[in-house]
Amino acid sequence: MIPRALRRRRALLLTLAGATVLLLLLAPVASADWATPESGGSPNANDIDTLYKIVLYIGIAIFLLVEGLLITSIVRFRRKRGGPEPAMVHGNTPLEVGWTVGAALIVAVIAAITFVFLPKIKNPPNSGPSGLQQLAGEQFASVEKPKPPNGKALRINVVGQQYIWRFDYVDAKPRLTENRPVFAYESMVVPTNTTVILQINSADVAHSWWIPKLGGKADAVPGHNNYTWFKISKPGVYKGECAELCGNNHADMLAQVHAVPPDRFQAWLNTQRQEILQSQKLLSQARKQGQGQ
Amino acid sequence: VSTQEYAGTPPLTRPRAATVPRPEVVARGLRDRPRGWLSWLATTDHKKIGLLYLYATFLFFMLGGVEALMMRLQLSESQNTLIAPQTYNALVTMHGTTMIFLFVVPVLAGFGNYMVPLMIGARDMAFPRLNALSFWLLLFGGIVFYVSVFFTPPNTGWTFYAPLSDNAFNPSNGVDAWIFLIHLTGLSSILGAINFIATIHNMRAKGMGWARMPLFIWAILIYSYLLVLALPAVAAAVTMLLTDRHFGTGFFDVAQGGDPLLWQHLFWFFGHPEVYIMILPAFGMISEIIPVFSRKPIFGYKAIAASTAAIAFLGMLVWAHHMFATPTPIVVLAFFMLSSFAIAVPTGIKIFNWLATMWRGALVFKPPMYFACGFIGLFVIGGVSGVILAVFPVDWQLTDTYFVVAHIHYVLFGGSVFGIFAGLYYWFPKMSGRLMNENMAKLSFWLMFIGFNVTFLIQHSLGMQGMPRRIYTYQSHFGWGVENMISTIGSFILAAGVLVTVLNVVRSLKFGQKAGNDPWNGNTLEWFVQSPPPENNFDVVPRVRSAEPMKDIRREVAAAGRPAGSVAQPVAPGT
Numbered sequence: 001m002i003p004r005a006l007r008r009r010r011a012l013l014l015t016l017a018g019a020t021v022l023l024l025l026l027a028p029v030a031s032a033d034w035a036t037p038e039s040g041g042s043p044n045a046n047d048i049d050t051l052y053k054i055v056l057y058i059g060i061a062i063f064l065l066v067e068g069l070l071i072t073s074i075v076r077f078r079r080k081r082g083g084p085e086p087a088m089v090h091g092n093t094p095l096e097v098g099w100t101v102g103a104a105l106i107v108a109v110i111a112a113i114t115f116v117f118l119p120k121i122k123n124p125p126n127s128g129p130s131g132l133q134q135l136a137g138e139q140f141a142s143v144e145k146p147k148p149p150n151g152k153a154l155r156i157n158v159v160g161q162q163y164i165w166r167f168d169y170v171d172a173k174p175r176l177t178e179n180r181p182v183f184a185y186e187s188m189v190v191p192t193n194t195t196v197i198l199q200i201n202s203a204d205v206a207h208s209w210w211i212p213k214l215g216g217k218a219d220a221v222p223g224h225n226n227y228t229w230f231k232i233s234k235p236g237v238y239k240g241e242c243a244e245l246c247g248n249n250h251a252d253m254l255a256q257v258h259a260v261p262p263d264r265f266q267a268w269l270n271t272q273r274q275e276i277l278q279s280q281k282l283l284s285q286a287r288k289q290g291q292g293q
Numbered sequence: 294v295s296t297q298e299y300a301g302t303p304p305l306t307r308p309r310a311a312t313v314p315r316p317e318v319v320a321r322g323l324r325d326r327p328r329g330w331l332s333w334l335a336t337t338d339h340k341k342i343g344l345l346y347l348y349a350t351f352l353f354f355m356l357g358g359v360e361a362l363m364m365r366l367q368l369s370e371s372q373n374t375l376i377a378p379q380t381y382n383a384l385v386t387m388h389g390t391t392m393i394f395l396f397v398v399p400v401l402a403g404f405g406n407y408m409v410p411l412m413i414g415a416r417d418m419a420f421p422r423l424n425a426l427s428f429w430l431l432l433f434g435g436i437v438f439y440v441s442v443f444f445t446p447p448n449t450g451w452t453f454y455a456p457l458s459d460n461a462f463n464p465s466n467g468v469d470a471w472i473f474l475i476h477l478t479g480l481s482s483i484l485g486a487i488n489f490i491a492t493i494h495n496m497r498a499k500g501m502g503w504a505r506m507p508l509f510i511w512a513i514l515i516y517s518y519l520l521v522l523a524l525p526a527v528a529a530a531v532t533m534l535l536t537d538r539h540f541g542t543g544f545f546d547v548a549q550g551g552d553p554l555l556w557q558h559l560f561w562f563f564g565h566p567e568v569y570i571m572i573l574p575a576f577g578m579i580s581e582i583i584p585v586f587s588r589k590p591i592f593g594y595k596a597i598a599a600s601t602a603a604i605a606f607l608g609m610l611v612w613a614h615h616m617f618a619t620p621t622p623i624v625v626l627a628f629f630m631l632s633s634f635a636i637a638v639p640t641g642i643k644i645f646n647w648l649a650t651m652w653r654g655a656l657v658f659k660p661p662m663y664f665a666c667g668f669i670g671l672f673v674i675g676g677v678s679g680v681i682l683a684v685f686p687v688d689w690q691l692t693d694t695y696f697v698v699a700h701i702h703y704v705l706f707g708g709s710v711f712g713i714f715a716g717l718y719y720w721f722p723k724m725s726g727r728l729m730n731e732n733m734a735k736l737s738f739w740l741m742f743i744g745f746n747v748t749f750l751i752q753h754s755l756g757m758q759g760m761p762r763r764i765y766t767y768q769s770h771f772g773w774g775v776e777n778m779i780s781t782i783g784s785f786i787l788a789a790g791v792l793v794t795v796l797n798v799v800r801s802l803k804f805g806q807k808a809g810n811d812p813w814n815g816n817t818l819e820w821f822v823q824s825p826p827p828e829n830n831f832d833v834v835p836r837v838r839s840a841e842p843m844k845d846i847r848r849e850v851a852a853a854g855r856p857a858g859s860v861a862q863p864v865a866p867g868t
Contacts, residue, residue, distance in 0.1 A: 034754045037690040045690075052687045059677035066673045069648045074666060079588065079655035086654045091593040095649070096642070100596075103641035107634035107680070114630065114684050121686045122623065162462075205457040206553060208618060208693060212759035216689020217618040221554060222456060223547035226620035239771075243618075243693040243761040245385075245450045247457060248378040251764035 015068060041213030041238050042230035044121045048216060051117045055110055062106070121215075124148045124229040128193035132262040134173060135194070146197055146229050153195040153229070156188065160200070160207030160220035162246055163253035170199075172269055182273050188257045189272075191265035192232050200226040208244035211257050217243050232259040337421035338828055339406050342428050344724065346403025349432055350396050351795070356439075357391035360384045362788055365748075369781035371769035381765035382448035383467070389451025390471065393567065394478045395435045397709050401574040402427070402485050404716055405513040407724060409489060411819035411826060412507050414498025414834040419491035427485040434477030441470035450763055452564070453534070455545030455556040460538040468538065472531045479524045486517035493517075498818065500837035504598075507817045507840070508591065511598045512577025515605045519566045519573070522609065527563035530556060554619060561612035569608040571705060573601055575712025576643060579665050582719050583647050585813050586662035587654030593646040594840055600639035607636045617688040626685045633683035640676055644669060659813065660734035664715035667742050671707025675700055678753065693763075696756025702749045714741070714794065721798070722812045726824040727805030733797040740790030747783025751776045816841040 036056075039049035077086075126148045127135065135152040147153070157168040167188045170181045190196050200209050202220040210217040214230040232238070242253035260268065336342060364384050367376040376384070406424065410417055418424045441447065447467035449458045458468050493514045497506065506514075533544040534556070543549025545556050584591040591597065613621065613629040647669055656662065678700040682688050691697060714737075722728050755776050760767060767773055811820040820843050822830055838845050 034758065037687070037757045038759055048686050048690050051684065052681065052690070055681050055684055055687065059681060063673060063677050066644060066648065067670060069652070070666065070669055073648065073651040073654070074656065077587075077651060077654050077656050079657050083655060086587070086589045088590055089592060089649075089653075090590050091596070092649075096593050096596050096646075099645045100638060100642055103638045107637050110680065110684065111631060111634055114686065115627075118623075118686060205462055206454050208761075210693075210759075210761070212690065216686065217692060218689075219616075219618045219620065221619060223552060224554065224620040226618075240759060241761055241764070245382070245454070245457070245763040247462065248382060248448065250382070251378065251766050254768075 015072070038212035041211070041232055041234070042215050043125065044215040044230065045213055047117055047121045051114065051121070054113055058106060058110060122146060124153065124195045124197060125231060126150050127152060127154075127195045127231070128233075130192075130262070131194035132191040132265060135171075145199075146227050148195045153197045154191065155197050155199065156190075158188075158198045158200045158209055158220070159203050160209065160242065160246070160253075161203040162205065163242070163249045165207075165209070165242075165253070165255050166203075169269065174270065174273055176273055176276060182269055182276065184272060186254070186256070187237075188255075189265060189268050190232065190257060190259050191262040192235050192259050194262065195229060195231045197229045198227065200228065205246050206244050207242050207246045207253065209255065210243040211238045211240035211255060213238050214240075214257060219244060230257075232257070235259050235261060337417075337425050339410050339418045339421065339424060340724075340826060340828075342424050343403050343405075343407030345428050346399055346406055346431070349428075349435070350400035350403055353391050353395035353435055354400070354791075355795075357388050357396055358788055358791060360388040360391065362784055364388065365781040365784040367765065368767075368777045370778065371767050371771075371774045373766055376765065378765045379448055382450070382763070383446040385450055385763050386447045386467075386471075387442075390438065390447075390474065392705070393451065393571070394474060395431075395438075397571045397705065397713070398482060398567070399431050399478070400713055401513075401516065401571070401709075402431075402482065404578070404713075404720070405489055405516075405574065406485075408720065408819060409492055409510060409513055410496070411723075411822065411830055412510055412817050413493065413496060413501060414818050414831060414837065415492060415496035416830050418488050419496060420488050423484050423488050427481045427488065430477050430481035430484070434474045434481065437477060438470050438474035441467040447471045452560060453531075453556075454560075455534065455537070455553045456547075458534060458556075459545060461546075469535070472535050475527060475531045479528050482520045483524050486520035489513055489517040490521070498834045498837050498842075501842075504595065505837055505840045505842075506598075508580035508594070508597055508601075509574070509577035509817075511601055512573045512580070515601050516570055516573050519570050519605050519608065523563045523566035523570065526559050530559035530563070533559075554616075554621075557616050557619065558613070561615045564615065565612040566605075566608050568704070569604055571709050572712075573604065575668070575709045575716075576601065578712050578716040578719070579647060579668055580643075581817065582661045582665045582715050583650050585719075585815055586657045586659060586665070587651050588657065588814075589650055589654040590841060591646070592649035592652075593642075596642055597646050600642045603639040604636060607632060607639070611636060614683055614685070614688070617685040618692050630683050630685045634680065637676065637680055637683075644673065644676075659718075660729065660731060660738065661715045661719035661813070663735060663738040664711050664718060667738060668708060668711040668715060671703055671711060671742075671745065674750075675703030675707055678703065691756055693761055694756030695752040695760045695762055698762045699749045699752035699756065702745075702752075706745060706749070711741075714738075717794070717798075719813070720819075721801070722808030723819055723824045723826070725802055725805065726808055727801050728808045728812060729797050729801040729805060733793055733800075737790050737793035737797060740786055740793060742790075744783050744786030744788070744790050748780050748787055749783070751779050751783075755780070811843065816843050818842055821846065 037045070037049055037052055039045040124146050132154060135154055154172060155170050157170050159166045159168070164185055165188070166183060166185055168181050168183045172182060174182075176182050198209065198218070200218045200220045201224060202222045204222065206222070207220040208217045209220055209228065211230075214232070215228060218226040218228040220226060236259055238257040238259065240255045242250060242255065246253060333341060333345060336345075363376065364381065367373050367381055406418065409415075445465035445467045447453070447458075447463070447465065447470065449463060449468065453468065453471065456462060493506075493510055533542070536542040537544050537546060537551075543551040545551045545553050547553065580591060580597055610632045611629055613625065614633045617626055617629075678696070682691055682697065682700060718729060718734055755773055758773060758776075759771065760773050808824050810823055813820070818835065818837070819826070821835060835842060835846060
């Protein structure tokens with residue numbers, strides 16, 4: 001009997017070793033871009049990516065354990081003709097309590113890790129020294145609203161409507177007029193190294209704001225304000241699309257963020273203001289002419 | 294009333310046998326059993342109703358599958374113009390609605406209808422006419438919904454999020470057709486559930502205590518309680534939507550003080566228990582099949598029954614994990630993350646119990662066992678991706694993408710549908726009296742298993758690369774073309790696998806080898822009766838003395854030296 005038990009233990013050890021090697025081999029594969037969420041644009045996206053990888057590794061370990069046991073059973077325990085009847089085991093309380101506690105511990109660990117990562121993902125950092133300088137401080141603190149430690153961020157209101165996004169630069173200066181901020185459609189131009197806080201809502205049906213490289217989704221629900229933030233260090237265009245079915249042309253509701261250095265952002269803001277004022281003037285002239293006829 | 298009136302009536306005395314005839318049933322000749330189509334239309338026999346359920350739901354399964362293939366064709370390459378946006382969104386909606394309301398939930402009711410009375414030793418369901426009504430409500434629900442194809446099918450996705458489903462954005466009557474479908478199929482399910490509850494509580498064979506009930510019966514009982522608890526929420530929600538659309542109320546209209554999030558809460562308060570409604574009976578089937586084909590008792594019977602109840606209880610508390618990206622306070626998100634994690638524990642218990650049942654057993658690889666093993670292998674992937682999705686910061690990246698599409702299909706196809714196919718192959722001999730062709734069954738399994746993984750494994754990756762779900766097309770610069778093409782090819786392999794089983798059923802109904810009473814060496818009472826069972830099921834209901842009554846019966850027969858055929862006919866060759 002002893003050699004058989006030994007053999008079994010060796011087989012178990014071999015299986016465990018094999019699983020570990022496989023896990024180590026799979027780890028780099030799993031960290032490849034196609035197996036993890038998009039990241040690299042903003043710190044919150046990077047933290048989500050890291051958190052995902054930790055949970056994924058735990059998941060892969062469980063996956064290998066279960067599939068390993070399943071395949072071992074399928075291969076080893078096939079009925080053989082004339083073989084002995086299997087032992088009529090009805091259960092094993094210590095074993096069952098063991099895996100119940102084990103499963104509970106695993107999810108408790110995942111929960112703990114999540115709460116460690118949560119503040120970094122949820123709370124924006126301060127803008128960098130090379131970021132946009134003239135930023136307004138937050139005047140009214142609110143529980144849900146994310147806020148950097150020094151309270152200074154570029155706030156943009158994002159409004160979803162079928163099938164386009166509108167961006168209001170609520171506290172960027174200069175403003176369009178005293179009471180109206182500069183706005184833009186389709187492409188959101190933002191300064192690099194600056195904490196940008198988005199307040200998201202909708203003018204018609206539910207949409208969802210999502211630029212994969214800049215962090216998670218924030219649903220745009222009529223009657224509610226939702227918030228998210230990003231801080232981009234690399235200038236460039238970051239693309240995404242609406243992530244909540246919002247009508248027939250949902251797939252055409254693209255979103256993009258164009259990150260530029262702060263001085264170019266300031267220049268863009270001025271030009272945008274001029275263009276809007278110019279076109280409004282032309283429009284009102286055209287209206288007047290239309291009325292005159 | 295005057296006493297005068299009583300004067301003429303004789304005094305009340307106890308009737309004596311000699312003078313007053315005892316009331317008795319007088320047979321005025323037996324009515325012929327209806328034959329042909331009328332026997333189906335007018336039946337109250339749980340077995341016929343069960344078969345009606347199975348035929349109808351598999352028909353809807355085919356329709357839902359064709360819709361899925363059309364979507365996969367449209368997505369096979371970027372900027373494809375095969376299907377118009379409106380049609381695509383209608384397909385998304387029809388596919389989801391069909392598979393959930395017209396296939397998975399009712400097909401399980403079909404198996405339950407056929408098997409519950411047989412497995413508990415009853416002669417029919419508690420309310421046979423109500424049972425018939427349940428089926429016809431379901432069928433008319435499906436028809437009401439599908440006729441919308443001829444005018445304006447709904448195109449809001451199966452979740453019908455307000456305000457997109459409101460009159461202002463969707464005046465088409467397709468949404469109304471869907472509301473009627475929810476009411477009709479919902480009523481059907483609630484009535485069916487009440488019937489199951491009454492039957493299982495009251496009509497079990499002598500000796501079948503709670504701890505001797507087959508695990509499939511446990512699953513159907515808890516499935517029924519979940520239906521009764523969850524369906525009223527969606528019934529209320531769609532009624533509010535109906536009055537919003539036509540009678541000027543504003544439950545979901547911000548302008549009138551309503552709230553679109555209310556819809557999401559009500560819908561998912563139903564919608565998440567619905568997921569467990571769809572998986573628990575499949576768990577139950579696996580808990581029946583694994584021990585029979587491992588030639589071992591189920592490992593941890595009580596733990597499996599208890600975990601079914603635990604999953605159902607926790608399943609009522611996790612609905613907002615579908616809403617992690619909505620404007621909701623973090624503390625609420627954290628609660629729903631933890632409750633979702635908690636469900637992983639009883640689910641894990643089940644999986645380990647099944648594996649422990651197989652461990653050191655004597656596994657017999659008949660078709661049901663193929664699908665049961667496939668079920669475990671695939672469901673684990675859905676379980677792991679479910680835990681990943683429950684981590685709400687990670688969910689912010691993954692929700693509403695193809696990662697979720699992959700997850701739901703690993704749970705509902707890899708899980709429920711593989712379970713349903715295992716159940717179909719397991720019980721087909723009982724229902725038809727004939728065995729299915731094994732080679733076709735194995736071919737079907739491998740095509741489905743490979744096709745399924747080719748279709749859906751890669752969709753996890755698409756989701757993480759940023760592909761949202763429910764889009765009718767995508768720009769080529771996103772670079773999702775190759776993955777989508779692979780997924781489309783996989784979906785056709787999967788469809789071929791399903792088709793092989795359909796052909797197998799059609800063929801075996803006529804030409805299949807005779808099965809006998811007990812082709813698999815089963816453990817439960819349905820294998821005691823003939824295949825197919827007679828209309829009254831049992832001439833004599835055996836006394837139940839364990840969770841595996843058929844084992845006791847076989848032992849008894851062997852001890853008494855009676856021929857095996859006097860209880861169960863010889864097993865099929867090779868088992």
